[in-house]
Amino acid sequence: MQDNITPPDRYDPTSNLAKRSILAYFSALLGVLALLGVLCFHFPELFTSKEFREAYTEDFARNLMLVGLIAAFAMGTLAILRGGDRVPALIGVGGATLAVLLGGATIKFDPIDKTPFSLGLDWFVISLFFSALVFIPIERILGQRKQLTLRAEWRTDIAYYFMSHLLVQFILIAITASTATISHFAAFPVVQDAIQSLPVWCQFLLAVFFADLAQALLHRAYHRLPWLWRFHAIHHSSRHMDWLAGSRVHLVEILLTRIGVLIPLVVLGFAPAAVNAYVILVGLQAVLAHANLGIRFGWLEYLVVLPRYHHWHHAQEKAYMDVNYAIHLPLVDMLMGTFKLPPQHAWPIAYGVMKPETVPTGIVRQHLAPFFGKW
Structure with missing residues (x-):
C-alpha cells in the first residue's frame, strides 16, 4: 500500500x-x-x-x-x-x-x-x-x-451522463448508416456468414465478448500511451465511486472507444438487433460497475464485471493501476493477463488519480485540460 x-x-x-x-x-x-x-x-x-x-x-x-x-x-x-x-x-x-x-x-x-x-x-x-x-x-x-x-461534483457527472448517452446514439446512427460501406471493406465473408447464421441471442453474447476484448485492449492503451492518458485521466479523476461516476468520460475517449468497438462488430456482420442490445448493455453495466454497492457476489465476480472488480481499477494504489480493464467479462482480463482481485472483504481505500489536483473541475475545463493543461 x-x-x-x-x-x-x-x-x-x-x-x-x-x-x-x-x-x-x-x-x-x-x-x-x-x-x-x-x-x-x-x-x-x-x-x-x-x-x-x-x-x-x-x-x-x-x-x-x-x-x-x-x-x-x-x-x-x-x-x-x-x-x-x-x-x-x-x-x-x-x-x-x-x-x-x-x-x-x-x-x-x-x-x-x-x-x-x-x-x-x-x-x-x-x-x-x-x-x-x-x-x-x-x-x-x-x-x-x-x-x-x-456529493461533490455530482452536477458535473450529470452533465457527462447527458452528453455520453446522446453521443452514443449519434455514433451508432453514423456507423449503422455506413454499414454497407464498412462491410464492403471487410475481408472475412466466411466469418460474416457464420455469425449471421446464428440466432440473435447468440450473436449478442459473441458481440459482448468481442466488443469487450476490443475495448479492453484500447483501455490498456489509454493507460500506457501518455497522449491517450491525458484524455482517460478525466475518467479517473473522480474521487467518488457511485452510479454517476462511470459517465465522466472525455468526448475524445467516447468517440475513440465507441468507434473502435462498434465498427469491428459491423465488419464482422453482427445483426443490428445484437449491436443495439450491446449498446444498451454498455449503458447499464457502466452504471453498475461504478456503483457504490458493498454486496458480496462471490463466484459471480469471476464471471461478470461487478462493482468491487471495477472499483479496484480506480483505486489509488499502484498495484492495481494496470489491471481489470474489462467492463463486461473478467475472462477478457484473464486472457490478457491483467486479472487481479483481492479477497472478498477487501475494498480500495481511496479512488482517483494519484494527484487529483492535476485535473480541473467542471465538464468544460476538463474537456479543455488534455489540450492545454500540464500533466
Whole structure:
C-alpha cells in the first residue's frame, strides 16, 4: 500500500452538501425530465430512437410521464413548505407545470415517420429516471462507503451522463448508416456468414465478448500511451465511486472507444438487433460497475464485471493501476493477463488519480485540460 494515497472525502452530516434537500433536487430532476419527455411526445421523429422505441410501449411512456409529473409536484411542494433549497424545488414545480401546459401525458401524435437520424432523447430520459430510482436507494442502504447522494461534483457527472448517452446514439446512427460501406471493406465473408447464421441471442453474447476484448485492449492503451492518458485521466479523476461516476468520460475517449468497438462488430456482420442490445448493455453495466454497492457476489465476480472488480481499477494504489480493464467479462482480463482481485472483504481505500489536483473541475475545463493543461 502506498503512503501518499489521498484519503477519500469524509462524510460530514453538518456540511452544506449534507444539508441539501434531496426532495428539492429530485423534484428539479423530474421537472426537467418531464420537459424533455414533452419534447419526445411532440417531435418523436427527431427526439426518439427507433431502436429504443421498440423496447417500450406508448402507454408505458405516458404512464411514466404522469408518475414523473405527480412526483415532481409533490416533492417540490413539500420541499418548499419545509423551507429547504427552494430554488431547485421551484425549478421542479415550474418544469412540471410547463410540461403540463405543453400537453403532458395527453399529447396526441400521428404514426412516426422514418427519419435519417434522431437524438435518442427518450433513451436518456428513461435510463436516467430508472437509474436514479434504482441505484440511489440501493446505494444508501447497501453502499460500501458512506457518502452523500449529492456529493461533490455530482452536477458535473450529470452533465457527462447527458452528453455520453446522446453521443452514443449519434455514433451508432453514423456507423449503422455506413454499414454497407464498412462491410464492403471487410475481408472475412466466411466469418460474416457464420455469425449471421446464428440466432440473435447468440450473436449478442459473441458481440459482448468481442466488443469487450476490443475495448479492453484500447483501455490498456489509454493507460500506457501518455497522449491517450491525458484524455482517460478525466475518467479517473473522480474521487467518488457511485452510479454517476462511470459517465465522466472525455468526448475524445467516447468517440475513440465507441468507434473502435462498434465498427469491428459491423465488419464482422453482427445483426443490428445484437449491436443495439450491446449498446444498451454498455449503458447499464457502466452504471453498475461504478456503483457504490458493498454486496458480496462471490463466484459471480469471476464471471461478470461487478462493482468491487471495477472499483479496484480506480483505486489509488499502484498495484492495481494496470489491471481489470474489462467492463463486461473478467475472462477478457484473464486472457490478457491483467486479472487481479483481492479477497472478498477487501475494498480500495481511496479512488482517483494519484494527484487529483492535476485535473480541473467542471465538464468544460476538463474537456479543455488534455489540450492545454500540464500533466
